[in-house]
Amino acid sequence: GNSVTQMEGPVTLSEEAFLTINCTYTATGYPSLFWYVQYPGEGLQLLLKATKADDKGSNKGFEATYRKETTSFHLEKGSVQVSDSAVYFCALIETQFYFGTGTSLTVIP
């Protein structure tokens, strides 16, 4: 079946540190992959997406590359800010959406 596994949190980083949140997936076909972000008290917002192998999604300094050979879609950012503190969800779409459990990120000044 389909599933998404992302690294456990919480993650705490200092401002300007490098961020990686690992995400791997299992899928029966060729899904689209997504990263969503959830700020406190809000719903999920799309951060970036990739629809086929080797595509790179990017937005607000975040990026992730669709790696079919390793079934991965790791989220990276070169220099995090306090405003990046949120919960990040990796997801895939085939006939329906499948979400990871979420990774909480706290960035301290």
Added chain:
Amino acid sequence: NAGVTQTPKFQVLKTGQSMTLQCAQDMNHEYMSWYRQDPGMGLRLIHYSVGAGITDQGEVPNGYNVSRSTTEDFPLRLLSAAPSQTSVYFCASSWGTGGALTEAFFGQGTRLTVV
């Protein structure tokens, strides 16, 4: 453009009470879905709909009913609330059906407490 609107934002119920969580979208999306979010569990799919008149069960459907009489609305009904249904509920919509789904648009969530 309102997107996906959920009401209410907060609700406290007593065990055994019933209520309906409302969800409406103004993007003419065919696909709509309900999730519950619990600590350490991520988002779990309760029910979904691929168009008006069509609904199906997700991962955790027990204790919940849905209907889809119009493209815009997808209410979630709790017939007899239980403490285990204390959670944050999200409604989402998307273009397309089946394998052609695009990104999901989420509502702001309903925080439900059952005492």
